[in-house]
Amino acid sequence: MSAPLVKLTKKDFVSDQEVRWCPGCADFAILAGVQKLMPELGIAREKTVFISGIGCASRFPYYMNTYGFHGIHGRAPAIATGLKMANPDLTVWVVTGDGDGLSIGGNHLIHALRRNVDLKILLFDNRIYGLTKGQASPTSELGKKTKSSPFGTVDRPFNPLTLALGAGATFVARTTANDMPHMSSVLKRAAAHKGAAFVEIWQNCVVFNDGAFDEWSEKDVRDERLLKLEHGKPLMYGKSKDKGLRIGGGFTLEMGAADGAVVHDESRDNLSLALALAALEPPWPQVMGVLRAVDLPTVDQLAREQEREAEKATRGPATLEALLQSGDTWDVTAGAGDA
Amino acid sequence: MTVSAPRPHVDLQNAVVRFAGDSGDGMQLTGTEFTREAALYGNDLATFPDYPAEIRAPAGTTAGVSGYQIQFAAHEVYSAGDQPDTLVAMNPAALKVHLPDLKRGGLLILNEASFKQSDLDRAGWKTNPLTDGTLENYQVIKVDFEHLVGKAVEGAGVSAKDASRCKNFYALGLVFWIYSRDIEREEQAIRERFKKSPPLAEANVRAFKAGYNYGETIEALDAPYSIQPARLKPGKYRNVTGNSALALGLIAAAQKAGLRLFYGSYPITPASDILHELSKYRRFQLTTFQAEDEIAAISAAIGASFAGALGITGSSGPGIALKTEAMGLALMTELPLVIINVQRGGPSTGLPTKTEQSDLFQAVYGRNGECPIPVLAARSPADCFETAYEACRIAIDCRTPVIVLSDGSLANGSEPWLLPDVNSLPKIEPDFATDPAGFMPYKRDEKLARPWAIPGTPGLEHRIGGLEKDALTGNISYDAHNHEKMVRTRAEKVRRIADRLEPTEPFFDPEGEVLVIGWGGTYGSITQAVIEARQGGLKVGHVHLRHVFPLPNDLTDVAARYRTVLVPELNMGQLRLHMRGQLGLESVGLNKIQGKPFHVAEIRSAIESLARRKHLPAEQEIA
Numbered sequence: 009m010s011a012p013l014v015k016l017t018k019k020d021f022v023s024d025q026e027v028r029w030c031p032g033c034a035d036f037a038i039l040a041g042v043q044k045l046m047p048e049l050g051i052a053r054e055k056t057v058f059i060s061g062i063g064c065a066s067r068f069p070y071y072m073n074t075y076g077f078h079g080i081h082g083r084a085p086a087i088a089t090g091l092k093m094a095n096p097d098l099t100v101w102v103v104t105g106d107g108d109g110l111s112i113g114g115n116h117l118i119h120a121l122r123r124n125v126d127l128k129i130l131l132f133d134n135r136i137y138g139l140t141k142g143q144a145s146p147t148s149e150l151g152k153k154t155k156s157s158p159f160g161t162v163d164r165p166f167n168p169l170t171l172a173l174g175a176g177a178t179f180v181a182r183t184t185a186n187d188m189p190h191m192s193s194v195l196k197r198a199a200a201h202k203g204a205a206f207v208e209i210w211q212n213c214v215v216f217n218d219g220a221f222d223e224w225s226e227k228d229v230r231d232e233r234l235l236k237l238e239h240g241k242p243l244m245y246g247k248s249k250d251k252g253l254r255i256g257g258g259f260t261l262e263m264g265a266a267d268g269a270v271v272h273d274e275s276r277d278n279l280s281l282a283l284a285l286a287a288l289e290p291p292w293p294q295v296m297g298v299l300r301a302v303d304l305p306t307v308d309q310l311a312r313e314q315e316r317e318a319e320k321a322t323r324g325p326a327t328l329e330a331l332l333q334s335g336d337t338w339d340v341t342a343g344a345g346d347a
Numbered sequence: 348m349t350v351s352a353p354r355p356h357v358d359l360q361n362a363v364v365r366f367a368g369d370s371g372d373g374m375q376l377t378g379t380e381f382t383r384e385a386a387l388y389g390n391d392l393a394t395f396p397d398y399p400a401e402i403r404a405p406a407g408t409t410a411g412v413s414g415y416q417i418q419f420a421a422h423e424v425y426s427a428g429d430q431p432d433t434l435v436a437m438n439p440a441a442l443k444v445h446l447p448d449l450k451r452g453g454l455l456i457l458n459e460a461s462f463k464q465s466d467l468d469r470a471g472w473k474t475n476p477l478t479d480g481t482l483e484n485y486q487v488i489k490v491d492f493e494h495l496v497g498k499a500v501e502g503a504g505v506s507a508k509d510a511s512r513c514k515n516f517y518a519l520g521l522v523f524w525i526y527s528r529d530i531e532r533e534e535q536a537i538r539e540r541f542k543k544s545p546p547l548a549e550a551n552v553r554a555f556k557a558g559y560n561y562g563e564t565i566e567a568l569d570a571p572y573s574i575q576p577a578r579l580k581p582g583k584y585r586n587v588t589g590n591s592a593l594a595l596g597l598i599a600a601a602q603k604a605g606l607r608l609f610y611g612s613y614p615i616t617p618a619s620d621i622l623h624e625l626s627k628y629r630r631f632q633l634t635t636f637q638a639e640d641e642i643a644a645i646s647a648a649i650g651a652s653f654a655g656a657l658g659i660t661g662s663s664g665p666g667i668a669l670k671t672e673a674m675g676l677a678l679m680t681e682l683p684l685v686i687i688n689v690q691r692g693g694p695s696t697g698l699p700t701k702t703e704q705s706d707l708f709q710a711v712y713g714r715n716g717e718c719p720i721p722v723l724a725a726r727s728p729a730d731c732f733e734t735a736y737e738a739c740r741i742a743i744d745c746r747t748p749v750i751v752l753s754d755g756s757l758a759n760g761s762e763p764w765l766l767p768d769v770n771s772l773p774k775i776e777p778d779f780a781t782d783p784a785g786f787m788p789y790k791r792d793e794k795l796a797r798p799w800a801i802p803g804t805p806g807l808e809h810r811i812g813g814l815e816k817d818a819l820t821g822n823i824s825y826d827a828h829n830h831e832k833m834v835r836t837r838a839e840k841v842r843r844i845a846d847r848l849e850p851t852e853p854f855f856d857p858e859g860e861v862l863v864i865g866w867g868g869t870y871g872s873i874t875q876a877v878i879e880a881r882q883g884g885l886k887v888g889h890v891h892l893r894h895v896f897p898l899p900n901d902l903t904d905v906a907a908r909y910r911t912v913l914v915p916e917l918n919m920g921q922l923r924l925h926m927r928g929q930l931g932l933e934s935v936g937l938n939k940i941q942g943k944p945f946h947v948a949e950i951r952s953a954i955e956s957l958a959r960r961k962h963l964p965a966e967q968e969i970a
Binding site: 023025052053054055057059069070072073074075076077078079080083086087088089090091092093094095097098115116119311314315317318319321322326327328329331332333335336337338339340341342 | 383386387389576579580581582583584585586595598599602603607609611628629630631632633634636638639640642643646647648649650651652653654655656658672673675676680766767769801802803804805806807808809810811812813814822823
């Protein structure tokens with residue numbers, strides 16, 4: 009059942025549903041970016057599935073003209089795992105947020121990553137609970153005052169990138185919704201990855217946490233405060249790319265001149281450099297782009313391989329009748345026991 | 348080989364044997380081996396394994412005692428029996444726990460070597476039961492297992508520790524002699540079991556045979572017993588536990604439907620064996636997924652059903668509690684899903700290895716919102732097959748989650764199973780939607796089921812989810828009347844399942860003094876109790892419900908043909924209250940919450956006591 013060879017456009021991936029995010033929400037940009045990406049992938053609409061949990065971000069599947077499943081709070085990676093293992097031919101996207109993915113659904117997220125399920129996981133990070141109207145989230149900075157923390161939060165936040173790396177994710181990236189070209193390139197890379205692809209997308213919530221990422225991602229500061237990772241290129245930043253990161257003594261990174269900056273290698277097996285980059289805090293630049301991309305077998309592949317092995321090892325057809333009659337059986341004939 | 352002169356036998360109609368020892372003594376294996384031989388010999392049988400939650404509780408204490416009971420007979424058997432005729436007690440703790448159950452005059456086999464003062468202290472015996480008169484009402488066979496087993500396995504090439512671990516097979520051999528069982532078939536079975544280690548195989552065979560010969564040598568009995576094969580319905584049989592039968596029922600349903608089976612589960616007693624069993628059968632288009640938690644297990648199964656597989660999850664009460672929200676999602680998205688609850692003693696962690704029927708309310712009423720889910724209950728180990736099969740059929744036919752209730756005693760208990768004819772199993776048609784013309788995600792058929800339109804099908808792209816949906820398009824709808832319509836439609840879809848059930852035909856008397864209504868694992872005890880009560884001249888009927896929800900439409904009419912209704916349950920009266928609420932059907936409960944199955948005598952005496960009364964007693968429970 010292959011799709012007709014008609015070139016699809018962005019419009020083909022726009023559903024007939026009214027988009028109900030707040031005016032000015034960065035989710036609109038991500039939706040547009042994803043809808044624009046879809047026809048470029050050359051994958052039939054019917055083979056594409058978007059799965060989400062609960063939260064503002066999780067309304068996403070309703071707006072995509074593909075198959076979609078709006079699940080329950082935090083469970084999207086688990087639903088997606090079952091879907092992908094049941095039908096590995098599908099391209100499965102998970103859309104989640106910082107509350108959905110890192111708090112109530114944290115367990116499912118880390119296990120989907122460690123299993124390397126072939127999923128594209130987009131975590132919309134706005135560092136706040138939006139749909140429940142403004143409580144602190146697991147990425148809210150320490151001391152943040154919200155409705156649920158009027159005196160400031162007392163719990164330290166997660167760093168989504170170090171969490172994903174620690175969970176063994178085979179693809180880890182970060183981008184920001186206010187930089188469409190960068191976001192498009194990262195999404196395209198995630199789509200092409202075979203395995204669990206984790207993308208943190210900085211996404212501004214205009215109502216409950218406006219300006220959360222301004223100090224890094226506004227146009228006038230981003231060159232100085234963001235380091236865009238490029239595979240095979242030195243770790244450089246600054247308007248004129250005059251600053252660099254190099255490996256210093258005692259297993260640390262050092263800021264310095266561009267000259268001598270360490271070359272980014274996203275395929276490195278060893279996690280230490282990726283973790284060091286992911287964990288950078290101001291005044292260090294924040295990294296953007298693909299931190300890690302390695303090829304490892306996916307759980308859906310491995311499970312199917314076991315099935316093929318089991319089929320090969322079975323002598324004769326695997327019939328239901330043979331299965332029921334396996335083990336010790338005996339026959340009772342009419343009149344038995346009368347003897 | 349010379350053939351010895353035929354020994355005189357004492358023919359019995361049935362016997363109940365219990366093997367008991369420390370958790371590490373191999374009593375479950377001993378019981379299983381004896382059971383297999385009884386099955387292959389052609390006896391009807393029922394078993395009841397009873398073991399502690401701790402893998403190795405402190406050795407020699409009553410907390411660590413593990414038991415396995417079997418009733419085997421020359422006639423049909425419905426329960427594992429109330430009181431053992433023969434008790435094998437491998438240490439003083441096992442004796443302490445199980446002696447009160449042994450029939451007066453029963454046969455007691457003891458491991459004499461384990462009655463040192465320290466052993467007695469650990470088991471809590473103040474004086475030595477071997478000498479203080481405790482055992483005077485029983486036929487006692489004292490065996491120095493340590494010494495005799497050591498001698499028997501000399502030269503087999505195993506360590507002293509491994510030699511000592513052969514004593515369960517020595518005990519098995521002795522019981523084989525007592526009940527005149529075939530030792531050659533068992534010898535082969537032992538060699539097969541230990542084929543990876545020929546010395547261990549040899550040692551266990553020697554211990555087994557030495558135990559058998561010991562019975563002969565000491566003339567443990569004047570004459571050994573013999574129990575002829577039962578006159579079972581002709582056909583091919585195998586012995587099966589409830590968890591195995593359940594797993595096979597799921598595979599059968601998926602195979603007949605032509606669907607991939609996806610089983611998502613998280614380890615939990617006593618449901619884990621379903622996962623273990625299914626994991627063996629990769630060749631049947633079968634995915635088993637050991638999830639990170641109970642919620643992931645059901646969520647993944649829902650995802651698999653969305654993909655067009657038969658999604659199934661299994662657990663026990665505490666795990667089912669965690670799955671509750673996702674069960675609502677499956678109901679809302681109207682996807683096929685089967686949820687298995689192998690019940691155990693609750694609430695909370697409760698009694699993990701003990702049996703109870705206390706999750707009926709959880710199954711029928713335990714979710715947020717109006718969330719009707721059909722509930723089926725298996726009544727015996729072999730019946731787990733059919734119940735699982737029917738649950739899958741309903742789930743697929745009606746696009747709905749379905750709950751299957753089993754329990755700890757069914758899960759681990761076993762009985763001979765007359766293998767079904769695969770061709771005669773009812774058809775299951777997934778009937779996937781494929782035609783985009785006029786496709787609406789919530790357009791319903793005559794069963795009120797919506798289309799199953801799976802990803803990969805061109806032109807049927809649509810979105811589902813937990814938010815209320817428009818009754819036709821499936822778009823999100825907050826419309827007040829649409830919500831009421833959807834709630835009532837989902838309820839009616841489930842209610843209509845009752846319209847398609849076969850008429851209720853009580854077992855035994857079609858009218859009379861007492862109707863016993865039961866569900867689940869109490870079937871065997873109730874059946875035997877009704878047989879005995881009728882032998883006493885009472886007119887008694889028995890209805891055993893497979894469909895707990897929705898209940899059969901004709902149940903009230905059937906009950907009206909009897910003067911009173913008795914509902915024995917291993918809970919505080921959940922079916923009784925459920926029937927009162929759903930049907931206005933009044934009944935009297937017989938309720939036991941001890942983590943143990945009913946004794947036949949308990950039910951029989953309740954029937955007799957109720958039959959003597961002119962009116963339904965005012966109290967809700969009968970003592």
